[in-house]
Amino acid sequence: MNVAIEVENLVKKYGNNTVLHQLTFTAMQGEIFALLGANGAGKTTTLECIEGIRSYQEGSIHVHGKIGVQLQSTSLPGSITAIEVYKLFSKWNKIKGDMTLLERFGVSDFKNKQYKSLLTGQKRRLHLAIALVHNPDIIFLDEPTAGLDVEGRVALHNEIRGLKEAGKTIIMASHDMAEVESLCDRIAILREGKLAFLGTAMELTQTYYGESRIIIRTRYPFPTRNLINSKQVKTTENDQNYLAVITEDIGDALLELLTILKELDNDVLDIKIERATLEQRFMEIAKEGR
Amino acid sequence: MGAFIYGVALQWKLDLRNKGVLITYYLVPLLFFAFIGTIFTSINPEAKETLIQSMTIFAITMGAFLGSPIPLVELYSSEIKKAYKVGKIPLWTGIVNNLISAFVHLFLTSIIIFLVAPIAFDATRPDNILFYFVSLAIFLIVCLSVGTVLGLYIKSTSKLTMFSQILFLPSLMLSGIMFPVELLPKGLQTAGFLFPATWGLKIMTRLQVDLLLYLPLIGFFVLACIINFIKLARIGID
Structure with missing residues (x-):
């Protein structure tokens, strides 16, 4: 199995406040890797540094492959429609109007609805379709099923498993331990910006x-x-x-x-x-x- | 290029769906135009000479300072900018799309004033229409660049309403669009030169081109561009 992401001695500071301390871990290709931690532990900052959204002061990050990022719920203008978002992202990624992803995630059913009127589950599905629009190798999911009902959660879990089967690497942050246990191959737990655990769910509960x-x-x-x-x-x-x-x-x-x-x-x-x-x-x- | 054009067209549509933007681009300027046009021309018939220019400057100043920053605040002070970054959409396109869209909207409002004022209020049309519209376009771009500064630096739309008034109200009162600046104390007349509206009225009411009058507007534009560039670079880093 090849390495998908290498994070080595990552240090991130906001002013004088160091939020990530010499963080080191790797994620392998084709695995579902969970990044866990209490609020403020540095999960989102770590993800955003890897995604290239945030700068960092020390260390190195190597990402082997194209990345796709599932947005969070308030990430788009309220009056934009689902199809307009999808087209905008497709065009900037030089992808011609392939609507199969919209069909696959059921976005076609609400493609002309404005973002502000979408239900949480619909937003999540739209975000996932956008994240996959350029066929990335590595997909970042931040709280992918937060706010979803049981049916939506099961459907999204199946999609995530499908992505893994297709050889994609998935990096996810979640607060839902049942979700992490059922989906993830390995878990990294952050505490105050430091790596407190790295291993499988089994290792975590048993050892x-x-x-x-x-x-x-x-x-x-x-x-x-x-x-x-x-x-x-x-x-x-x-x-x-x-x-x-x-x-x-x-x-x-x-x-x-x-x-x-x-x-x-x-x-x-x-x-x-x-x-x-x-x-x-x-x-x-x-x-x-x- | 296709993505850029799509982005501009999309911003145009989003502006039409944004009530805050529509009110400041069309509704209030045109209602104000109807109201002031009726009153001013009946009180002072000489107001017909500059009604088109003064109401156009009012509309542009309002749209640029109160309206055009709204989409920018919504974009750059929220998670939406993250969507741009992860979607490989350059952050500058948010500014440029908004600028082009706002330009078209406010130019349309200006054309409505230009066409309606002579019919409704017997207002005098500018002699040199080409020169008038070129001056209008320059003034509009300058105001939008200043509005962009507000949109990039102010973090919420509620604060924007407050801070925009700091630019908008003096523009209204000190530029000469509501009453002749000669009626103001000397100090306020001088203060009026700090606002693009004062220079906008000067260039749009001139019968001949006076390039020196464009220099302050160019100065405003260059300064605003530098400030916007620095801010955008910072947003891009973190």
Whole structure:
């Protein structure tokens, strides 16, 4: 797999305020790459630097291929119609009147409506059609499904998957963790302009050091006083024959629990481990840090 | 070239759909023309001599200072400029498209005044029509370049309404289009020279070409272009 985007030691300042600190990452061709972070973490600035919209003070950005950018909701004059926008962008990109994209994204149905009267979903579809008008290799999507209903979201997700299948690289910023988990191959999490995590969603939920919950059903009630001195177990909930413990180290905590249960001659009937969700992991990393 | 022409034509259509622009390009200037034409010519018959010029200057000043900056504020102070950048549309086209569109709209308004005034108010037409329209075009371009400064520097349309008046009202009161400048105190007469409208009235009411009168207008234009260029370069960077 070839590299689509290389960002190396990127530094962006607004006056004396440094918003991106030596940011380094790469996105590979044909992958869906998510850029996540709390508000003000530097996602949009990073995207705009890569898109060539913003200048930066230090570092380098190499983009291998043509880029297309999905605009945000307030990005066009209110009185312009969908077809006029599409034609304007087509003409400036020297693309002759190919209307297939309008058909594909269902923009033809509202092509003569003014931008201000379009619904959120219609605007998103129009923005995507415009982003693809010059057949780019790399597509930037900033909150692509924000404000969409379930049907619109599913349709757009299918389109994004279709673009990936067609070999396009997709770089997206999103607050929707379910969307990120279902669509993205890799995730970068920014915190205060620094890279706090880079890897797959699986890696984020499984390998990142954070809290998990172990729920054990036992034959007899479990006396929680046995766990008072435990270093592995942070909190416990005990209800009849159910014991739930919160731990940061599943292996050691489980070993300790099973040892105690064996000493008490109490049988284990069921064990369930609940790992943190992607959203919880994201909150831990993006807001509090490791 | 096709994209540029399409952009100009599109801006023309967008202006027609923009109420704020339509009001300042057509509605208010023409209503004011009808109102002032009726009053001035009945109070002072001599006003017929310069009614076309003074009402045209009023229309152009209003359209250029209050109307033409609106699309620019909407473009350069919003996410729309991002759309231009990502769509590979040069940022300068926003200014040029707006300038051409506003020029055509305000030239049309000027033609309406030129054609209607003699019929409705027995106003005197300029002797040299070609010279008059060339002067009008020069004055119009100068005013639009100054209006562009407002459009690039002011961040919202509500602030624009306020700041534009700083240029528009003195243009109205000190240029001589409402009453002779000789009636003003000396200091205000001098202050009037700071506004293009004063020079516009001078060149459009002259019977002969006086190139020296064009110099201040050229000065306004060059200064406005430099300011616009610097601002546009900054917008282009970030």
